[in-house]
Amino acid sequence: MAGRQRVVHLLQQLEHAACRCPAHSNTFHQGGGAASCTVRKTEYAFEMASSNIRYGGGVSQEIGMDLQNLGARNVCVMTDQNLSRLPPVKIVLESLLKNGVKFKVYDNVRVEPTDTSFKDAISFAKKHSFDVFVAVGGGSVIDTCKAANLYASHPDADFLDFVNAPIGKGKPVTGTLKPLIAVPTTAGTGSETTGVAIFDYEPLKAKTGIASRAIRPTLGIVDPMHTLSMPPRVAANSGFDVLCHGMSYPIAGNVKTHSAKGYSVEHPLVPHGLSVVLTSPAVFNFTAPMCPERHLEAAEILGADIRQVKRADAGAVLSDTLRQFLFELQVEDGLAAVGYSNEDIPALVKGTIPQERVTKLSPRSHSEDDLAELFEASMKLY
Incomplete structure (x- = not known):
């Protein structure tokens, strides 16, 4: 598992990260504003409704x-x-x-x-x-x-x-x-x-x-x-759930023989958090051109030094930072490590298409060919 210093650093970075909510990202708030994204401006409204x-x-x-x-x-x-x-x-x-x-x-x-x-x-x-x-x-x-x-x-x-x-x-x-x-x-x-x-x-x-x-x-x-x-792997996988939502569904749904560490179950299993995190380096590299500043901020929160990084390199830096983070947490080495190959990509793409409830939240539009390339890029992480 990640060392105590790494965890403390992550929490400190989150504490000082710029707030992106609609209220605090306005330029009149506290004399500043959020870094502007380059494309796809969106009107926001939100409602707080929870248990x-x-x-x-x-x-x-x-x-x-x-x-x-x-x-x-x-x-x-x-x-x-x-x-x-x-x-x-x-x-x-x-x-x-x-x-x-x-x-x-x-x-x-x-x-x-x-x-x-x-x-x-x-x-x-x-x-x-x-x-x-x-x-x-x-x-x-x-x-x-x-x-x-x-x-x-x-x-x-x-x-x-x-x-x-x-x-x-x-x-x-x-x-x-x-x-x-x-x-x-x-x-x-x-x-x-x-x-x-x-x-x-x-x-x-x-x-x-x-x-x-x-x-x-x-x-x-x-x-x-x-x-x-909770077993350590269960705790880690549950936390990964926050990273990125629609491509994970067919990864978990098409599992063949993989037995996840820390789970005492009789059936093959790729836990949801694990299925989420395996594609995250490729996904964030894909979405970075839509708002490099926010991707760089995410990389900094995860421990990267971004002081000399160009906006054009935001995706690569965040992807590499995520890979290092996952390597330290001993996460399986990509989709191939949980039983998938390039032959499975058409089925994975097909299983992603119905997930519009979450895939439409992506800041960058995508085609079936884009999805296929993302799955291919996620076959191996390290």
């Missing part, structure tokens, strides 16, 4: 009281088989028992869920008439619990009704869902705050999801102590 969050060491012990306050009589606790033996789940269940809350545990959540695993959790939820849902785990657990709550509350809906277009029908959620309390054990997806549930759609070997405010957790209980119980 209530309780943060603090040990706050998971309070969940029994929260459920009492909700008047919960039959609670569904969802987790996965690995977590079911670890402290986060034990702490939550002890709190429920202490406060006399009746519950049933579903611990068959699949790490990197699929439509099949979603349907299994949905079936469990439909059988028991739960009045509150509790998810204890990472993004896979929380997203699965969201889906179970959604479809248990809409028992007549077809599975694809609420799945994002073009794979699903993208219908609006009209019914009322049960309260859902999310207790995250990783720090990457932010699923405890969002109305999004992501899964692998097996017929197309591509990731898609459900997006609706209706499935957003009622409360996120963020207990930093849970990070201590």
Whole structure:
């Protein structure tokens, strides 16, 4: 893992980085402004909409009281088989028992869920008439619990009704869902705050999801102590989730034989954070011409000396900085190291095309040929 000094440096750089939000990037704010990008000017508007969050060491012990306050009589606790033996789940269940809350545990959540695993959790939820849902785990657990709550509350809906277009029908959620309390054990997806549930759609070997405010957790209980119980690779991969979102989906969805380090699962797995980070050097080299200044700032945050770097070299500098960062974290050496070859590129491109919800956020437009070149450039990192 990265050394303590490297981590401290990263945090210090983030603390002093220029704010790019619409308010603080205006030239009248504090007598300065953000460095201007060269193309694709965009009008911005934003809305803050998220779950209530309780943060603090040990706050998971309070969940029994929260459920009492909700008047919960039959609670569904969802987790996965690995977590079911670890402290986060034990702490939550002890709190429920202490406060006399009746519950049933579903611990068959699949790490990197699929439509099949979603349907299994949905079936469990439909059988028991739960009045509150509790998810204890990472993004896979929380997203699965969201889906179970959604479809248990809409028992007549077809599975694809609420799945994002073009794979699903993208219908609006009209019914009322049960309260859902999310207790995250990783720090990457932010699923405890969002109305999004992501899964692998097996017929197309591509990731898609459900997006609706209706499935957003009622409360996120963020207990930093849970990070201590996570294997190092799990903790690292969950953090990579912040880097860059759409090309990762087919990488995870088309996995063949790769077994990720630190994950005790019986099926092949490329964790979402790992699938994200493997293409990041190529992706940022591709997007850099649209706003070199921001790419250089990112490189500086990651430890690069950019004082003599030309704007034209921003992409190369950020890419090289990322590669060094990933090398120090002992990340697999590109797509080839997780089982892919150039022969797989057409399938990877095909799996990326439906991900417009995230790929359209790229500051640079791209064609299928561009995507193919990015996947090819990501086959080997070091």
